[in-house]
Amino acid sequence: MAATVTVENLNPKVLKCEYAVRGEIVIHAQHLQQQLQTQPGSLPFDEILYCNIGNPQSLGQQPVTFFREVLALCDHPFLLEKEETKALFSADGISRAQQILATIPGRATGAYSHSQGIKGLRDAIAAGIASRDGFPANADDIFVTDGASPGVHMMMQLLIRNENDGILCPIPQYPLYSASIALHGGTLVPYYLDEKTGWGLEISDLKKQLEDARSKGIDVRALVVINPGNPTGQVLAEDNQCDIVRFCKNEGLVLLADEVYQENIYVDDKKFNSFKKIARSIGYGEDDLPLVSFQSVSKGYYGECGKRGGYMEITGFSAPVREQIYKIASVNLCSNITGQILASLVMNPPKVGDESYAAYKAERDGILQSLARRAKALEDAFNNLEGISCNKAEGAMYLFPQIHLPQKAIEAAKAAKKAPDAFYALRLLESTGIVVVPGSGFGQVPGTWHIRCTILPQEDKIPAVITRFKAFHEAFMAEYRH
Amino acid sequence: MAATVTVENLNPKVLKCEYAVRGEIVIHAQHLQQQLQTQPGSLPFDEILYCNIGNPQSLGQQPVTFFREVLALCDHPFLLEKEETKALFSADGISRAQQILATIPGRATGAYSHSQGIKGLRDAIAAGIASRDGFPANADDIFVTDGASPGVHMMMQLLIRNENDGILCPIPQYPLYSASIALHGGTLVPYYLDEKTGWGLEISDLKKQLEDARSKGIDVRALVVINPGNPTGQVLAEDNQCDIVRFCKNEGLVLLADEVYQENIYVDDKKFNSFKKIARSIGYGEDDLPLVSFQSVSKGYYGECGKRGGYMEITGFSAPVREQIYKIASVNLCSNITGQILASLVMNPPKVGDESYAAYKAERDGILQSLARRAKALEDAFNNLEGISCNKAEGAMYLFPQIHLPQKAIEAAKAAKKAPDAFYALRLLESTGIVVVPGSGFGQVPGTWHIRCTILPQEDKIPAVITRFKAFHEAFMAEYRH
Structure with a gap:
């Protein structure tokens, strides 16, 4: 060599x-x-x-049929002109593909898109978020990404200047965070989840670790919360989430919310609340808190890891900072269009009344x-x-x-x-x-x-x-x- | 805010x-x-x-039909079991999709793959390179990536330690290089292409710029060559390429060869030669030269920018260094499978005798x-x-x-x-x-x-x-x- x-x-x-x-x-x-x-x-x-x-x-695990129908039709739109296609695809699969192609300039699934993702697909994602949370969401806040990981890297790249910049991360944590902080040369500031209380997240421990890091000269810039937890599997309670949001506002931290397991809840007494919903519920707006929510097509009941689709929703950042995020996104041109389409589908699946709904629901519920x-x-x-x-x-x-x-x-x-x-x-x-x-x-x-x-x-x-x-x-x- | x-x-x-x-x-x-x-x-x-x-x-520009047939069938393999499919797809499109699915563990196009890409697809890419160059290629040297850009970032991240590390880049250059060097905190060492000689690359200018950078304390680690040129459109002559390869060996530089326009040649008196072929032709092996070749599905006659497929072929790096490259690739899990499949297809398109060959050739030649x-x-x-x-x-x-x-x-x-x-x-x-x-x-x-x-x-x-x-x-x- x-x-x-x-x-x-x-x-x-x-x-x-x-x-x-x-x-x-x-x-x-x-x-x-x-x-x-x-x-x-x-x-x-x-x-x-x-x-x-x-x-x-x-x-x-088998992929959800409806999603794959739409992807195949968007990959080869020639099929939409053929009579035989009706025998092979559901009616709403066909109409959804038509609808998606109509939002893509020139119906060109082989073209680079806007660096944040195709506008029509971001509209669908924003509508899905709004319907999930009961609070408005804006397509301009969505950056569609090749899975959640590139979004996390982008935020670390933006926030970390040198080893004096710290990011609060849960321990145990998904090692993407430690890897990304290491690659960008920052410092991981740990806070411990409490195994005895089912991996509880104690604000008092957060506070202690933050103050300890600050006393060592670390400029703590963001708090990572993974909910539902990875590797720990806990689902945060609503009042705990409220406290976390208040803590971030009071301490001037960006809240990086890893919400990729939002569909994966297995107990009746817990439900998923996005941090954006929590923030808006307690009256916090854009001025109070910079907040990034990460979502992925790799998890949930869909589990489409190989498609590398996902998005981050960014709120509470000023226009000049958002321009910098857009610039980093644009250096890599755009995320893959198949993943973009799938991200729009998981946030806008078949609804009651659609031909595919019963089959879709059976597949989804069966998996979960x-x-x-x-x-x-x-x-x-x-x-x-x-x-x-x-x-x-x-x-x-x-x-x-x-x-x-x-x-x-x-x-x-x-x-x-x-x-x-x-x-x-x-x-x-x-x-x-x-x-x-x-x-x-x-x-x-x-x-x-x-x-x-x-x-x-x-x-x-x-x-x-x-x-x-x-x-x-x-x-x-x-x-x-x- | x-x-x-x-x-x-x-x-x-x-x-x-x-x-x-x-x-x-x-x-x-x-x-x-x-x-x-x-x-x-x-x-x-x-x-x-x-x-x-x-x-x-x-x-x-319309996508190449054969490629899209195979992608649609791989996205929705259910189609392969249906009689109607034979009326909608070419026979070799169907058999190629079967063949590709057979190389994917569990036929799961929705699963994360090996971090370098699916082995069977890398085998096809390596076979395509070997047939193009007349020299062997190895699937273990291929890293399939979401377009060429992430591969370039990966190499910059690996090589650049601080602002004293320099990368020789052509001026004019494709600004991915300057952007990536800036993001990773290195120094761009420019060499000028000569407009008067059709954007000629003069070894004497390379040498001069290298020495000038070294005299300022810059550790020049790599040379970027874009062939055919972007934004300049020139195609390097074979003896010029030989000189570049010798220069890199003599000066201890990694050769980063951007070869994404390898199919885009418009004049009869020029042809594309990969730098690996040139290096092997003059007797240089792995020991002589660390060499990375970048290829993309976004360019050529296929122009599938939205699919974000590509690969880098890495030769002349020691096993411990390759382990580090693998580690960076693994932090992002894998590139998207649709792009992986397409990268294998553009390196192994229909051949004489295949049902689709005539239509494929007409589409390809028509575009070029x-x-x-x-x-x-x-x-x-x-x-x-x-x-x-x-x-x-x-x-x-x-x-x-x-x-x-x-x-x-x-x-x-x-x-x-x-x-x-x-x-x-x-x-x-x-x-x-x-x-x-x-x-x-x-x-x-x-x-x-x-x-x-x-x-x-x-x-x-x-x-x-x-x-x-x-x-x-x-x-x-x-x-x-x-």
């Missing part, structure tokens, strides 16, 4: 960045998967089960009810095992059980130069083919150990997952108990 | 970044377009003609031959005007004529606080509705003034564009001649 570029002379911010969701354990799993293909029977399991990432369709059952089954299974305690997954796609590892296991991990939870996850993978992410990739209270496990294996596989996990865990505990 | 975030406390790298292709003149054009809608007849023209950006389908005629017509028109000289567009999608502005026009621009070429472009827009980008957005020899104009208006509109342009230019020159 040419020696011009070495790890030693790369951007140190890149070296510092970590992203455990696709880290060491996943790379090891990919190697084992290759081994299973080339040498079947050489491992104690037949398949790798990826519970490391919220990627529902990779585990067999099954996810709720899977979450409960896995939670119960974890809680039935020695040395594991697991909070409820009220929402999102994950469980984050605490593993009370025996001292001997911690010592064995140390000898193997691994974090104890990474040691556990690696052993789990090698024994069962189940891939989970060690808690150390998300952050956790020092001395506690967790894993993040998705609730996404298909329902008929859940009993086998539980059996395999139980057998592994009991053997592991037996090995290291004394 | 909440005063928490102001332009004064944003990341100064964001403030410094400029991107003229979607800058002031385009924003003004969008306002005029709204005015035309709300007050028809209120302007001296009926439509805005966007010649500012290489966005063919926005101006009426028409682009060649449009390039020639516009070039001739520019050269027939007083005070304009224009090099040939040998390739790409642009002309970059020099406008020899009268002194009085330069003074009027100064009084209006505009760069003289921006003043000219603004007057052109306001008189004709034609949108071009001032040369100052790309860089130019100080004291010279240019505009970049695409060759993309549909062929039947070219005479009217020329007539409108000529009338404006003659009136402008008459106004400012003395």
Whole structure:
């Protein structure tokens, strides 16, 4: 290899960045998967089960038919002129595609769009937000993005000047935030979610961490809240959200609200409230609070991760600041049009009376009810095992059980130069083919150990997952108990 | 507005970044377009003609049918099970979609893929490169990206540590490079293309600029070459390319080869050679040269800008450095699958003997031959005007004529606080509705003034564009001649 570029002379911010969701354990799993293909029977399991990432369709979840009909018709509008098409597509799928194409200049789904996304699609997204919240939303506030991640990067790039700029992030957190803060050279200011109260978010802890950071000269610029929580699965209560909004206003913080799991709620006593709805409900307007809400087509019941669609809704920023956000968006020209169309569809799905409504509702409810059952089954299974305690997954796609590892296991991990939870996850993978992410990739209270496990294996596989996990865990505990 | 975030406390790298292709003149054009809608007849023209950006389908170019067939079938694989589908799609479109779905784990086009892109699609891309170049290519070297831009950002993020790291860029250049270098906090080291020799790239000038930068303490890390040129349209000669490759090896530079216009060549005496082919032809292997080639589905005869597909092929980097590139890619999970599929299709289009071949070839050749005629017509028109000289567009999608502005026009621009070429472009827009980008957005020899104009208006509109342009230019020159 040419020696011009070495790890030693790369951007140190890149070296510092970590992203455990696709880290060491996943790379090891990919190697084992290759081994299973080339040498079947050489491992104690037949398949790798990826519970490391919220990627529902990779585990067999089917896409929502209506959405895919519209995408196919928009990709190949020639079909709309053909009689045979009526036999293959629903009437409202056809009319929706016509309607979407009519909002695209020249019906050109192959053209770069406005850098914020096609205006007509942003109108549909804004209407969906307004109908969800009961407060107005404006297409000019929407930036359609290739999934939620580029939106998060854009905001970090905008706000972080140097290592003295801090971003308050929950611990545990989805490591996109720590990775993005590292890449942009800022400082992650942690606040801890309280595992004992079901991953509660205490304003007093927020306040303490903020003041502590300020006393060290950190200019804390924003607060990240993930609701429903990732990796923790809790759904915030309304009065807690009110307190968070007031805290941001009083402290002059931008509220970065990761709301990508807004459709994923599994308990009757909780519902999703957007932070914008909460802010407007308590009388806060644009002048009170800069607020960014991130949404994605990758999550919800749709789970269309591969389409890379999403948006951010930006309110409370001055016109000159918005121009800067627009400029960053324009350097990458626009997000992909398929993802843009899908973002408009998930915010404006079939309605009562539409031909597709019954089928759409059956698909949606089937997926969400099954996810709720899977979450409960896995939670119960974890809680039935020695040395594991697991909070409820009220929402999102994950469980984050605490593993009370025996001292001997911690010592064995140390000898193997691994974090104890990474040691556990690696052993789990090698024994069962189940891939989970060690808690150390998300952050956790020092001395506690967790894993993040998705609730996404298909329902008929859940009993086998539980059996395999139980057998592994009991053997592991037996090995290291004394 | 909440005063928490102001332009004064944003990341100064964001403030410094400029991107003229979607800058002031385009924003003004969008306002005029709204005015035309709300007050028809209120302007001296009926439509805005966007010649500012290489966005063919926005101006009426039709997508290649075969590609769209395959995308629609992959979006909605249900169609593949239906008899009616055979009446609507070509046989090889259907079999190609089957083949692509078979390479996607679980046929799940809605799942996140490997962070470099789906392996089977990377295999197809690598096979296409190998067949183009006559040298082997490896799927492990391919990173599929959302268009070429994210790949460029990724490399800049990797290589730039601080303002002492420099990247050699052509002047004039496509402003993605200056924008990305500014966003990542590095230094753009310019080298000038020679307008007199048809935008020739002189190694002696490269050498001089490199040494000059080094003498100022700049660590020059990479050389950007855009071939065919943007905004300049020249196609490099083979021996010139050999010299560039040798220069990079001798000077220890990464060669960043923007090869997105590889299919856009309009003259018989030039052909496209990839830099990898050139390097391998003169006996250079991985050890000699770190080389990145960028390709996009947005350009060529396909012009699928809205699909945001592309790839970079990375050779000559050590395994630990490649791991870092993989890590950055993994933080954004993967590029969109529709774009991934399309990137595999443009590198592996229908072949002689396939049912679609004749129709595909007619569409491809029709577009490329028409682009060649449009390039020639516009070039001739520019050269027939007083005070304009224009090099040939040998390739790409642009002309970059020099406008020899009268002194009085330069003074009027100064009084209006505009760069003289921006003043000219603004007057052109306001008189004709034609949108071009001032040369100052790309860089130019100080004291010279240019505009970049695409060759993309549909062929039947070219005479009217020329007539409108000529009338404006003659009136402008008459106004400012003395």
